[in-house]
Amino acid sequence: MLKLLVNKLALKTPRGVSKHVRGLSDKKLAWLFVSPTIILLLAINIFPLLWTIYLSFTNYRVNRPNRDVKWIDLRNYERILSDSDIWQTMQATAHFLVSTLVIQVLIGFTLAFLINKKFKGNDLLTTLIVLPMMLSPAVVGNFWTFLYQPQIGLFNYAISFFSGVDASSFSMIGDVHLAPWAIVIVDTWMWTPFVMLICLAGLRSIPDSIYEAAECDRASQWRQFWTITIPMVLPFLMLAVLFRGIENFKMFDLVVQLTGGGPGSLTTLSSIDLKREAFEKWKTGYSSAYAVILFVTVFGLASIYVKALNKVKDR
Amino acid sequence: MNVKTGVKVIAGAVMAGAIQTAVADDLTLCWASWDPANALVELSKDFEAESGHKMSFEFVPWPNFADRMLNELNSGGGLCDLMIGDSQWIGGAAENGHYIKLNDFFAKEGIDMGDFIPATVTGYSEWPKGTPNYWALPAFGDVVGWTYRKDWFERPELRKEYKAKYGRDLDVPNNLDELKDIAQFFQKRKIDGKTVYGAAIYTERGSEGITMGVTNALYNYGFEYSNPAKPYDLKGFVNSKEAAAGLEYYKELYDTATPPGSSNWYMGENIDAYKSGQVALQMNFAFIWPGVEADPNVGGGKSGYFPNPPGPGGHFAQLGGQGISVVAASDKREAALEYIKWFAQKKVQDKWWKAGGYSALRAVVEDPGFVSSQPYAKTFLDSMAIVKDFWAEPAYADLLLPMQERIHDYVIAGKGTAQQALDGLVKDWTEVLQDEGKL
Numbered sequence A: 001m002l003k004l005l006v007n008k009l010a011l012k013t014p015r016g017v018s019k020h021v022r023g024l025s026d027k028k029l030a031w032l033f034v035s036p037t038i039i040l041l042l043a044i045n046i047f048p049l050l051w052t053i054y055l056s057f058t059n060y061r062v063n064r065p066n067r068d069v070k071w072i073d074l075r076n077y078e079r080i081l082s083d084s085d086i087w088q089t090m091q092a093t094a095h096f097l098v099s100t101l102v103i104q105v106l107i108g109f110t111l112a113f114l115i116n117k118k119f120k121g122n123d124l125l126t127t128l129i130v131l132p133m134m135l136s137p138a139v140v141g142n143f144w145t146f147l148y149q150p151q152i153g154l155f156n157y158a159i160s161f162f163s164g165v166d167a168s169s170f171s172m173i174g175d176v177h178l179a180p181w182a183i184v185i186v187d188t189w190m191w192t193p194f195v196m197l198i199c200l201a202g203l204r205s206i207p208d209s210i211y212e213a214a215e216c217d218r219a220s221q222w223r224q225f226w227t228i229t230i231p232m233v234l235p236f237l238m239l240a241v242l243f244r245g246i247e248n249f250k251m252f253d254l255v256v257q258l259t260g261g262g263p264g265s266l267t268t269l270s271s272i273d274l275k276r277e278a279f280e281k282w283k284t285g286y287s288s289a290y291a292v293i294l295f296v297t298v299f300g301l302a303s304i305y306v307k308a309l310n311k312v313k314d315r
Numbered sequence B: 001m002n003v004k005t006g007v008k009v010i011a012g013a014v015m016a017g018a019i020q021t022a023v024a025d026d027l028t029l030c031w032a033s034w035d036p037a038n039a040l041v042e043l044s045k046d047f048e049a050e051s052g053h054k055m056s057f058e059f060v061p062w063p064n065f066a067d068r069m070l071n072e073l074n075s076g077g078g079l080c081d082l083m084i085g086d087s088q089w090i091g092g093a094a095e096n097g098h099y100i101k102l103n104d105f106f107a108k109e110g111i112d113m114g115d116f117i118p119a120t121v122t123g124y125s126e127w128p129k130g131t132p133n134y135w136a137l138p139a140f141g142d143v144v145g146w147t148y149r150k151d152w153f154e155r156p157e158l159r160k161e162y163k164a165k166y167g168r169d170l171d172v173p174n175n176l177d178e179l180k181d182i183a184q185f186f187q188k189r190k191i192d193g194k195t196v197y198g199a200a201i202y203t204e205r206g207s208e209g210i211t212m213g214v215t216n217a218l219y220n221y222g223f224e225y226s227n228p229a230k231p232y233d234l235k236g237f238v239n240s241k242e243a244a245a246g247l248e249y250y251k252e253l254y255d256t257a258t259p260p261g262s263s264n265w266y267m268g269e270n271i272d273a274y275k276s277g278q279v280a281l282q283m284n285f286a287f288i289w290p291g292v293e294a295d296p297n298v299g300g301g302k303s304g305y306f307p308n309p310p311g312p313g314g315h316f317a318q319l320g321g322q323g324i325s326v327v328a329a330s331d332k333r334e335a336a337l338e339y340i341k342w343f344a345q346k347k348v349q350d351k352w353w354k355a356g357g358y359s360a361l362r363a364v365v366e367d368p369g370f371v372s373s374q375p376y377a378k379t380f381l382d383s384m385a386i387v388k389d390f391w392a393e394p395a396y397a398d399l400l401l402p403m404q405e406r407i408h409d410y411v412i413a414g415k416g417t418a419q420q421a422l423d424g425l426v427k428d429w430t431e432v433l434q435d436e437g438k439l
Helices: A002-012 A015-022 A026-055 A075-081 A084-115 A122-134 A137-147 A154-163 A179-204 A208-216 A221-249 A253-258 A270-279 A284-314 B003-023 B035-051 B062-074 B087-095 B103-109 B118-125 B156-166 B176-186 B209-221 B241-257 B267-275 B286-294 B333-343 B346-354 B377-384 B396-411 B418-435
Strands: B026-032 B054-060 B082-086 B137-149 B189-191 B194-200 B279-285 B303-307 B317-326
Touching: A026 A284, A075 A284, A084 A122, A084 A179, A084 A221, A084 A270, A122 A179, A137 A154, A137 A179, A137 A253, A179 A221, A179 A253, A208 A221, A221 A284, A270 A284, B026 B035, B026 B062, B026 B333, B035 B054, B035 B286, B035 B333, B035 B346, B054 B062, B062 B082, B062 B087, B082 B087, B082 B333, B087 B118, B087 B317, B087 B396, B103 B333, B118 B137, B118 B317, B137 B209, B137 B286, B137 B333, B137 B377, B156 B176, B176 B194, B176 B209, B176 B241, B176 B279, B194 B241, B194 B267, B209 B241, B209 B279, B209 B317, B209 B396, B241 B396, B241 B418, B267 B279, B267 B286, B279 B286, B286 B303, B286 B377, B303 B377, B317 B333, B333 B346, B396 B418
Parallel strands: B026 B054, B026 B082, B194 B279
Antiparallel strands: B082 B317, B137 B279, B137 B303, B137 B317, B189 B194
16 A cells, blocks of 8 residues: 555646656765755754853843844853852752752652552552653642642641641741752652652563573572662662753742742852843843853753763673 | 605614724723722723723732832733733833823813822822823822721720720820830730730832831931932931841831731731731721721721821831823724823712722812712822822832832841941942943
């Protein structure tokens, strides 16, 4: 049937076109098929990137259409890198990144290890655990603000119930000491299942025969864990860290919903700060330089990390 | 009527219909998504009936309103024909050509700016300020004021206790110190078996909330945006000792007399806290008062209203509200101007006030029956007489964001001192104004 259709189409192709196509080499034909994707990629990824780099050297502001656009060399970069407020947002981002990654890896791997055992209700439990990551971050941020409410929030009530501390005596998102942890808790609640799923895939990819051979060699459970499980799951774990790291470096929606970057600027992450510079202060050139710095940071860190990941895989 | 006349009448009617159809436009009005916008939708049905134009509306919730609409204006988008934009946008909108200038139109249609409350003309229409260059018609007068639980204030046992503690009656405060005393008096008090708190004040970080709140204390302690004799001269005016005392006052009010967890509250959260009986006092824009009066829990005489009380350095209140402008990118300018002409009429403004919109037309608010028309009408009038607004410079957003940051850092996060916060603000604002070529 398909062959018939192809034949019909071939017959309908104008002679000039078919003659021309027949004359193409395999390489040219490959380029012909790939070119639409490349053109699209150039238009929506590469061109904006180059344009951003160009703008980062100018004083351009999108809300001042009548103002002259001046080339200002590295002034935007100098201002950003010498701005203590920006370093503070970088620190807040690093705190958020490291805390969430460490906690999510520990809990995610533990959950995967437990879920990997065969027991009744295993599938149902897995489904329940992965539910949070299916929700929209905006929705999660919104309902956690209610959970964190000192007067009516379930979170405060639970803490009060177990510790005896007055529920209205502390505010998770209003207190300078608690707010950074408030966003870490929500992100962990939402994204630990993702780490768990990747670890689970890693655990299930280990052939049983390796464990059987270890059993024959009388290796203890502890030794099997450290010499078989961990090394073989490590590439998967590192992949999960890479994905979560990139995602959390650009974290925006959840934190905006929860704290709006406050109290003060304590939870203002780089992405939130960048958005304010670009779309509230409308400092287009300046924010382009900011975006380039963040891009280079993520790209550089990710490249080093991927190299390390490949080394682990090749071991 | 004979056949010939009948044919003429029908032909005339058909032609009139054809002409009306030919000029009828579909106008889009952009505004924030809130109660007054719903009232305007109802009001605009009269315009549709009278003009034959069709009205569409684009309403955006307050936290995203400025982002969304300024993006629209900056990109020269054709979404909005009419914009009810915030008062602070007027400088940027005028200088960047986002709104059309209305002077010729006003002159042609006999619309006199002297017919509107002066503060609203300065705040919503003029750019540069204090000059007769008009870019908007005052559409919705608004100002920060206070709402209080009159029913709680009238309780004999509370009045007695308050009098014993402070030596005066529990009544509308005469100054900011008395306001703080009252708020502290109610803080964590048990009323009808429920713990209540003093005051819901503006603390929001993301958009403009804490700035719109703290200015009500700053102005009244002596804060000035710049040297009255030398524009853009900030030092010693923004960060004067008096201004720092005003900022300390606001922090103390936040620390000692607000509900726990109110670190990021603006209009909506304050309304919720007040209506649910959590607080005795609420700072909020006047637009909420019709909703308070209509509320089954706190309306119908249970609430009272008063203007922002004076402080040691003066008596002011933060201006809110908006003017209505014609967007320069619109290709339906004539129809949009027709809407403004219709909206400026006394009968429409009367109806606007009755529907819950705060008219800025003097003929409406100076009518002898106005003060008694609503329990909050007098407070609105008194408040409009003491208004002061934030910067309306084209770079207003650049000026707003550091203020949000510095004030939130000090008041909510407790970072540094009030003086350091305001010194930092002078540094930030100087940088912005230098970038703008004003310094």
